[in-house]
Amino acid sequence: MANESKDYFNKFTSIDSIFSYGSTLGSRKAAVTDNLRGFYLAGGLPTVQPNTDRNGYVFFTRPQLNLSAGNCMRTRMLFNLLTRDVKSMQTWVRATLDPRLYSDLNENARSPMVDNTNPFIPLLSNTIKSLSGWPDLVVQARTSTEGARKETQSVVDGVMEYYQEFDLDATFYNTQEDPITNLFYIWEKYMTLVFEGMANPYPDFIVENEIDYNTRIYRIITDSTGQFVSKMAACGAAFPISLPTSEYANFNRDEPVTLGRKDITVRFRCNGAIYYDPILMENFNETVFIFNPKLRNEVDTGSIRRNSSDFIKVAAPYQHIFNNLCIPYIDKDTNELCWFVDTTNELAKEPISKYEDIRKREGK
Secondary structure, X not given: OHHHXXXXXXXXXXXXXXXXXXOOOOOOOOHHHHHHHOOOOXXXXXXXXXXOOEEEEEEEEOOOOOOOHHHHOOOHHHHHHHOOOOOOHHHHHHHXXXXXXXXXXXXXXXXXXXXXXXXXXXXXXXXXXXXEOOOOOOOOEEEOOOOOOOOOOEEEOOOOOEEEEEEEEEEEEOOOOOHHHHHHHHHHHHHHHHHHOOOOOOHHHHHOOOOOOOEOEEEEEEOOOOOEEEEEEEEEEEEEOOOOXXXXXXXOOOOOHHHOOOEEEEEEEEEEEEEOOOHHHHXXXXXXXXXXXXXXXXXXXXXXXXXXXXXXXXXXXXHHHHOOOOEEEEEOOOOEEEEEEEOOOHHXXXXXXXXXHHHHHOOO
């Protein structure tokens, strides 16, 4: 009898198997695969967990404005950018919107708040609260004219891509010193100055007939762990077309001036929307490599995987140590959203030391 009882309980290898034994609902562990395999006949909805994807990230690529001294001196609207204080808001805006200035020491535009190996604008990713306006994909269909008995026939009559223009509304949390408004004012003012002929793009943009004020907005949705990319979307090209300046000029005595405006909403005019296309990962990584060729070399040669690299791949439990220092990269083999920190970066020395101490204490 004792052996029979022992054999009975040995068949239960987990808590899940105990609760699912004799149940019409089945195992919760196998609910996902069961739901894909066949029809659920127990009544109600299947015992499948709801989708738990995280919000993920929004990335805005940096434009390539020509904010060289010669261009800025052509109009008083850009003249204030030519301050000699590299720690000023003006230098940060200038260095962010014109990555080429970093290689020209005469421009005095190497802001310590700008990592020129980063192709994205961290401030916008850090402060974004909402992004709305993405269009749905629709299959275009054509229906024939009615026959003698009012019968019709419908067939597909188009592509399942979205190449038209649309607007995205991005709402940002406004921070101290109002950097977002300063950034977008210069960005949008430059665009109109180029239109008026009062500012010129860099010569290669003119020769190649390229637009230098475009950005690309990447939308990355991660799984429940926040470590793996589950979905991606991106626009083709975009540029900002609005700035809520009226809110700053309005006056209300009942509202203290020091409170300012908490949120800033900027509208982007976008051309084309891309969903579920695996090339987005390639485009994202290529954008990172253009600004960070050293990372490209180490990924291509495999030194990243051999731990013989100038970069540390920061695991999720330690990412808080390297806040504001990491560069994103998507592993196309695993869909993992990796974060790398450059060990040669002077700002990373102290966090790396802290990271290594923690790893030693953990015996890793």
